[in-house]
């Protein structure tokens with residue numbers, strides 16, 4: 001069933017007049033809207049503007065205290081998504097603090113639906129430490145925030161804090177809302193994912209690592225979460241924003257990653273090793289920083305790290321296991337050998353020597369290799385589109401084996 005019920009919360013900022021175009025765009029796109037206005041919002045634009053656009057009354061605090069039912073719970077439960085536009089500094093503070101002192105704040109607090117916030121305010125209010133703290137808190141709570149634009153502010157000078165143009169807001173919202181409309185076909189599945197690189201310390205300040213940024217693994221985790229899975233993400237050090245709603249397990253070394261993967265393995269249905277695990281680690285980690293004094297050369301002795309994918313393959317029970325192969329030459333031959341050795345159900349092979357795809361980029365081109373099947377090229381596309389392809393295939397395999 002299409003999820004198209006949106007609760008729009010309007011708060012008291014000077015950019016409120018622009019929200020009318022956004023509301024009109026959402027109505028035109030076929031969304032079913034309910035609107036709540038704060039008392040301050042009604043001082044900027046009359047409710048009549050918005051009720052005319054949605055062809056029904058908008059809610060205010062007066063309705064809160066006169067409605068027969070508990071209006072904030074009714075609206076919160078009704079909505080598939082909640083939008084706050086323009087979001088004032090005040091509403092950001094109240095949302096971050098869990099306030100419920102009017103119909104807008106109480107509905108936001110009661111709602112479990114995804115929330116989309118579009119702030120607009122003077123640059124000095126936006127950059128105030130308190131506002132920045134509130135934005136960070138909201139982001140950590142899973143609220144999606146559209147960054148304010150730079151341009152002429154109501155005060156007559158240029159700066160950050162402007163509400164982006166309605167067309168830009170509508171594009172952003174449409175993209176975000178398409179995600180919540182995704183099929184929940186991974187509901188009931190536990191998906192265990194490893195991501196990023198591992199770091200192997202040489203001494204307290206130096207380490208061996210590789211170029212993996214974790215983007216592929218994080219995209220897989222986000223896709224699984226959006227399709228309704230319980231997601232456990234074991235990740236090496238990275239600079240990425242945490243996908244919302246996942247059980248995040250940060251690790252540093254290959255040995256720590258192995259320990260976490262084995263800990264969660266028994267409960268997992270689908271396991272995806274997207275991490276670029278260091279094959280070797282220094283034999284010894286110096287307790288103090290290694291000094292260069294008197295040294296012309298330094299020889300490092302390395303030992304093999306655990307082969308996590310091989311170990312998972314050997315312990316396989318109900319799990320469907322996916323490995324990644326990052327190759328710089330003879331992609332298919334090397335990847336096929338790896339698939340057979342590691343007993344994986346799917347090997348995703350990518351050529352990391354190319355600059356346009358692979359490590360650090362947001363796109364990838366891969367080949368799917370499966371036992372007793374022809375290689376399947378998945379042409380260049382976003383990493384989240386590749387993640388969805390992986391889950392489509394895993395669900396297929398899962399379905400076939402249950403027949």
Ligand SMILES: Cc1cc2nc3c(=O)[nH]c(=O)nc-3n(C[C@H](O)[C@H](O)[C@H](O)COP(=O)(O)O)c2cc1C
Nearest residue numbers: 011012013014015038040041088089090091120121
């Ligand atoms: C003329 C005027 C313009 C304002 N513009 C903004 C604004 O653009 N952004 C903002 O965060 N607050 C703005 N404020 C302050 C809010 O209206 C004020 O914080 C109010 O309490 C917000 O209430 P609400 O969040 O419940 O709607 C403005 C106030 C006035 C009087």
